[in-house]
Amino acid sequence: MPELRFRDLAISQIKVFIRAYEEGFFTLYRDSGIWSEELIIEGYHQAALRLSQQIFENIKLYLGDKKVLGRKVKNSWLEFSFSLDQRLITVYFSENKDDKIRWIESIGIDRKPIIF
Numbered sequence: 001m002p003e004l005r006f007r008d009l010a011i012s013q014i015k016v017f018i019r020a021y022e023e024g025f026f027t028l029y030r031d032s033g034i035w036s037e038e039l040i041i042e043g044y045h046q047a048a049l050r051l052s053q054q055i056f057e058n059i060k061l062y063l064g065d066k067k068v069l070g071r072k073v074k075n076s077w078l079e080f081s082f083s084l085d086q087r088l089i090t091v092y093f094s095e096n097k098d099d100k101i102r103w104i105e106s107i108g109i110d111r112k113p114i115i116f
Contacts, residue, residue: 002095002102004064010091010104014055017109022048051085055109058084059091063102077105087111 025044029037062068062082072079077092088110094103 001064001066002100004060004102004104006104007106010107013107013109014052017111018048018052020111021051054084055089055107058082058089059104059107063091063093063104 022045026041029040029044031037034040062080068078068080070080074092077094079090079092081088081090083089088108090108090110091104092106092108094105095101096103
């Protein structure tokens, strides 16, 4: 089993996505006049934390195996995609088979649009 390591770029891409997810709902519900405004915002904050955790867990699940089925060669990196809660997550990674390390280089998250 290879050891998974995340580059700073990949971690920051997940954090930026989660922050944008939270801010979208915060902007939508702040000063809405709804009596449960704070509960709604807190609910979306908790949902963002769960989503972040699910992204990391699924990356570890799919890329933690010795062989990654469904991967594609993309320039100098390998690419693997999976769906999570109707979002397409594309993970770009590299491997150092001698050291048994798999580097998560970059992550693309196809955002699910918020429909008003």
